[in-house]
Amino acid sequence: MSVTLEVRNLRTHFHTRGGILKAVDDVSFSVEQGQVMGLVGESGSGKSVTGFSIIGLVDPPGRIAGGQILYRGQDLAKISEREMRSLRGNRIAMIFQDPMMTLNPVLRIDTQMIETVQAHANVSKAEARTRSRDALGMVGIPSPEERLNSYPHQFSGGMRQRVAIAIALLHNPDLLIADEPTTALDVTIQAQILAEVQKLAAEHGTALIWITHDLSVIAGLADRIAVMYAGRVVESGDAASVLDRPLHPYTHGLIGSVPSRNKRGEKLRQIPGMTPSLLSLPPGCAFRTRCARATAACGQEPPEESPETGRMVRCFHPMEAVSA
Amino acid sequence: MFTWMVRRLFQACFVVLAMTVIVFVGVHVIGNPVDILISPEADQAERARIIANLGLDQPLWRQYLYFLNDAVHGNLGRSFVFNEPALKLIGGRMPATLELAVTAVLFSICFGVPLGLYAGLKPDSFFGRTVMAGSILGFSLPSFWVGLMLIMVFAVQLGWLPSTGRGQTEVLFGIHWSFLTWDGLRHMFMPALNLSLFNISLVLRLTRAGVRETLPMDYIKFARAKGLSPARVIFVHVLKNIMIPVVTVVGLELGSTIAFAVVTESVFAWPGMGKLIIDSINVLDRPVIVAYLMMIVLLFITINLVVDILYTVLDPRVRLETKA
Numbered sequence: 001m002s003v004t005l006e007v008r009n010l011r012t013h014f015h016t017r018g019g020i021l022k023a024v025d026d027v028s029f030s031v032e033q034g035q036v037m038g039l040v041g042e043s044g045s046g047k048s049v050t051g052f053s054i055i056g057l058v059d060p061p062g063r064i065a066g067g068q069i070l071y072r073g074q075d076l077a078k079i080s081e082r083e084m085r086s087l088r089g090n091r092i093a094m095i096f097q098d099p100m101m102t103l104n105p106v107l108r109i110d111t112q113m114i115e116t117v118q119a120h121a122n123v124s125k126a127e128a129r130t131r132s133r134d135a136l137g138m139v140g141i142p143s144p145e146e147r148l149n150s151y152p153h154q155f156s157g158g159m160r161q162r163v164a165i166a167i168a169l170l171h172n173p174d175l176l177i178a179d180e181p182t183t184a185l186d187v188t189i190q191a192q193i194l195a196e197v198q199k200l201a202a203e204h205g206t207a208l209i210w211i212t213h214d215l216s217v218i219a220g221l222a223d224r225i226a227v228m229y230a231g232r233v234v235e236s237g238d239a240a241s242v243l244d245r246p247l248h249p250y251t252h253g254l255i256g257s258v259p260s261r262n263k264r265g266e267k268l269r270q271i272p273g274m275t276p277s278l279l280s281l282p283p284g285c286a287f288r289t290r291c292a293r294a295t296a297a298c299g300q301e302p303p304e305e306s307p308e309t310g311r312m313v314r315c316f317h318p319m320e321a322v323s324a
Numbered sequence: 325m326f327t328w329m330v331r332r333l334f335q336a337c338f339v340v341l342a343m344t345v346i347v348f349v350g351v352h353v354i355g356n357p358v359d360i361l362i363s364p365e366a367d368q369a370e371r372a373r374i375i376a377n378l379g380l381d382q383p384l385w386r387q388y389l390y391f392l393n394d395a396v397h398g399n400l401g402r403s404f405v406f407n408e409p410a411l412k413l414i415g416g417r418m419p420a421t422l423e424l425a426v427t428a429v430l431f432s433i434c435f436g437v438p439l440g441l442y443a444g445l446k447p448d449s450f451f452g453r454t455v456m457a458g459s460i461l462g463f464s465l466p467s468f469w470v471g472l473m474l475i476m477v478f479a480v481q482l483g484w485l486p487s488t489g490r491g492q493t494e495v496l497f498g499i500h501w502s503f504l505t506w507d508g509l510r511h512m513f514m515p516a517l518n519l520s521l522f523n524i525s526l527v528l529r530l531t532r533a534g535v536r537e538t539l540p541m542d543y544i545k546f547a548r549a550k551g552l553s554p555a556r557v558i559f560v561h562v563l564k565n566i567m568i569p570v571v572t573v574v575g576l577e578l579g580s581t582i583a584f585a586v587v588t589e590s591v592f593a594w595p596g597m598g599k600l601i602i603d604s605i606n607v608l609d610r611p612v613i614v615a616y617l618m619m620i621v622l623l624f625i626t627i628n629l630v631v632d633i634l635y636t637v638l639d640p641r642v643r644l645e646t647k648a
């Protein structure tokens with residue numbers, strides 16, 4: 001399998017009044033063709049900013065301060081805006097968290113779809129319309145021909161997210177970044193959409209980055225998992241082994257706080273404390289203030305280590321090392 | 325839609341009726357035209373004859389009923405001064421005011437929208453800040469003073485533009501228009517600019533606020549994530565959202581622009597309704613004043629109605645609500 005996207009040591013910083021906010025600080029991961037990569041972490045850990053960095057849409061005052069974003073070997077952090085635009089919505093697509101806000105309320109669905117087709121394909125309006133209709137049908141929207149003439153407010157939240165997904169998949173992208181697309185939806189619709197996106201991505205060999213704050217959402221779906229904490233990837237590896245044998249105390253805590261994965265009779269564990277402010281991170285390991293295993297050594301920056309092939313952890317005292 | 329229209333028309337009739345009472349009573353409170361109209365040398369019999377002739381010997385309520393009866397038959401009385409039907413008098417002056425007001429409104433869109441767009445897209449730029457500061461002047465400088473300054477600079481000092489009158493007119497549909505000749509346009513430029521200054525500032529600030537509000541929306545980010553060109557994002561996705569409040573306000577302002585033309589017409593000796601009404605107030609020519617005010621009321625009602633309809637055309641969300 002070929003690597004679709006490889007992110008190396010990505011840093012995205014916001015130059016705010018309060019100082020430099022390192023929303024993404026030395027993040028590395030990769031996704032292969034047809035694979036699903038789960039990017040997990042608490043709210044504010046830098047997941048969305050990572051996604052926007054890849055697609056080149058970081059809002060000012062943020063900018064990519066370092067690292068490489070290799071899409072099929074080409075560094076997206078270096079290419080011109082014009083080149084980036086020809087990839088956006090075409091080879092690399094993104095869907096957002098709140099389906100109520102993703103579609104322009106004053107433009108009809110057909111307008112919003114046809115413009116996307118024509119942005120990247122030199123086709124007639126009629127042809128673009130046909131493709132749009134087919135895409136709507138593909139994501140399970142009934143009577144797509146009529147729905148093309150609707151406005152966003154005439155759809156439910158779940159249906160709007162389907163429309164957004166249809167738009168994102170119009171050009172069969174190589175990479176789809178899904179930024180918590182089901183968080184705002186009902187649980188049943190969540191599961192449906194999740195399954196459908198996975199199916200569509202698998203059919204077209206689309207690499208999928210699924211961002212979520214909820215481990216249980218991607219537990220059964222991701223091939224790989226990267227866990228983010230305070231702008232860093234603290235642990236990554238193939239999904240099964242990360243979930244079964246978490247190495248980082250934070251991942252361990254996350255899994256402990258998911259009811260379904262808990263062993264019977266065991267109490268639900270909560271990670272104590274709060275996410276630290278990114279503007280005033282303590283030196284050393286950012287998880288130190290909440291970590292039961294912290295020692296004096298943790299005042300230093302834990303380096304990325306690979307205790308077994310395909311796994312990475314940033315911790316001086318990883319879980320396995322002790323329990324083994 | 326139909327019931328809505330009927331209801332609106334019904335409301336409109338009621339408003340007009342209420343206004344006739346207010347206007348009629350109001351005008352009678354201002355002063356007695358007899359003192360101005362009848363020469364002091366006229367003897368008692370002569371006085372009584374003229375008063376009876378003008379219908380001023382009747383009690384106010386009867387005068388009002390006569391007025392109402394005539395009004396229903398399209399007759400708003402004869403001018404005391406010109407001895408001509410008031411409506412005809414006003415109608416003769418109306419094209420001059422209308423073309424001035426419409427040009428002023430066009431100015432406010434042609435200058436206000438692009439300037440506001442720029443100030444909204446580049447709020448920290450020097451030009452953006454200058455535009456915003458200038459708009460405060462546009463709001464606060466008195467119209468007559470700006471008019472005099474325009475005359476001083478462009479007519480007196482530089483001699484570029486004529487300062488008074490409509491210039492050469494051309495007949496279209498049996499009416500004289502200035503905008504059809506080059507000379508007429510030159511005459512119209514300064515008064516129209518003067519009249520539009522307030523509206524330019526208004527539209528500009530409205531547009532800027534709309535841009536600032538719309539840019540951070542998810543649907544704009546999604547539009548960019550689709551790979552659309554910046555021009556398409558701004559001129560379709562952003563502008564379409566902003567046009568709703570702008571069109572509403574500009575439409576509603578057309579009425580007050582016509583009403584406020586009084587000042588500009590006086591400064592530039594523009595022979596429109598405004599100038600006529602000032603002259604009529606000076607000699608207490610009641611029928612003309614009443615007819616003018618009734619025209620303005622009708623105008624406002626018509627404009628409000630048209631704006632409401634336009635609004636439903638522009639904003640798809642409104643349409644649904646009126647249906648429901």
Ligand SMILES: Nc1ncnc2c1ncn2[C@@H]1O[C@H](COP(=O)(O)OP(=O)(O)O)[C@@H](O)[C@H]1O
Pocket residue numbers: 014016021023041042043044045046047048049050059060061062278
């Ligand atoms: N436009 C911005 N300006 C300043 N800070 C931002 C901006 N966007 C995101 N951030 C900061 O970056 C950090 C990571 O945000 P985000 O990536 O949205 O987190 P999440 O993991 O919940 O998606 C947060 O601390 C947030 O405050």
Ligand code: SF4
Pocket residue numbers: 248249250285286287288289291292293294295298302314315316317318
């Ligand atoms: S480095 Fe230390 S503080 Fe950080 S997670 Fe590991 S044990 Fe805890």
Ligand SMILES: [Mg+2]
Pocket residue numbers: 044047048049179180
């Ligand atoms: Mg997020």
